[in-house]
Amino acid sequence: MKKLIYTLAVIVCAAAVVSCGNKANETGRITKGKRSSMDTLSYYMGYVNSYGFKANLPDAKVDWDIAAKTCEESMLSTVELINDENSKKAGETMQKFFGETRIERLNKLNEEKGGGDSTKMNQELAFDLNEIDIFENEQERKEISWAMGYDMGSNLRNMPFELQSYWFVKGLEDGIKLDSRLEFDKAQTFLHRYITLTWPVKNAEKSKEWLAEIEKQPNVKKHESGLLYRIDREGDANNKPTAQSTVKVDYEGNTRDGVIFDSSYKRGESIEFPLSGVIPGWTIGMQLVGKGGQITLWIPANMAYGDVGSGSIGPNEALQFKVELHDIINPEAPAAEEKK
DSSP: OOBOOOSOOOOOBTTBOOOOOOTTSSSSOEEOOBTTBOOHHHHHHHHHHHHHHHHHOTTOOOOHHHHHHHHHHHHTOOSOGGGOHHHHHHHHHHHHIIIIIHHHHHHHHHHHTTOOOTTSTTOBOSSOGGGOOOOSSHHHHHHHHHHHHHHHHHHHHTSSSOEEHHHHHHHHHHHHHTOOHHHHHHHHHHHHHIIIIIHHHHHHHHHHHHHHHHHTSTTOEEOTTSOEEEEEEOOBTTOOOOTTOEEEEEEEEEETTOOEEEEHHHHTSOEEEEGGGSOHHHHHHGGGSOBTOEEEEEEOGGGTTTTTOBTTBOTTOOEEEEEEEEEEEOOOOOOOOOOO
């Protein structure tokens, strides 16, 4: 018998749990795509999502027509995720249903069928998940199908991949329709190879080309470390941070294709942090501008997040930051010891 599933497994990529663009879209990495030109990455990511969901949660018999349509709507949305009320609603709905409601219903059903103590985690089920439908009515099925599709699309908008919505949805639909374990294994192999081999090399080459073009721009200088920078506003040349300083700044970071992955401006508040606790590109770069100044940094991957990446930043990805230095808080000198 299968064991009771207490958490929702979100399957997007092979060997990784990760949940992309025309320039009108927040991420700049998702395009519609064309039926005449297949995008294998998008297709297999869609296939792995739906096949994996059905395999892990067979009792959640969602309406995949609704889920697929809503997913594409969410993928192509031009509303920033931070302001997307539909995304927030979908996420909360998913968390409530799969994190609480579904578990409660499975526990109750297990008790009724003599499955034992419902308070025990990972207990054996007294029934086959494939034979039940966790939804109580069609309205609930539609609501959860909508939420699942929109939440999936929102996650994809936040990922560092270039995707095509048409082919992702096609893969999503085929994962259910074809229901082929052989195709699923093929998709897993492709995605694993892409993520671990193809993608890092591709990013490294594109980042190198991008930085080479940036270096040719007027007023851009190159630090001995390889960091590129431009002083947009000098500030107080006699008051610059050290590597041990804490700085108060406003900033915006984006990738080479214009994806804004972090912005204090959008959050509406400045931030303070020690330069000893940030990526090397920041530690070096912020020492080049005075208090009250503004600087633009172009940071090679080896001085940013390296060959691993972070969140919406891919492996071997060079980054750009615009930073305003509002204040410098230098560490206090240690108090002198009292003379005995």
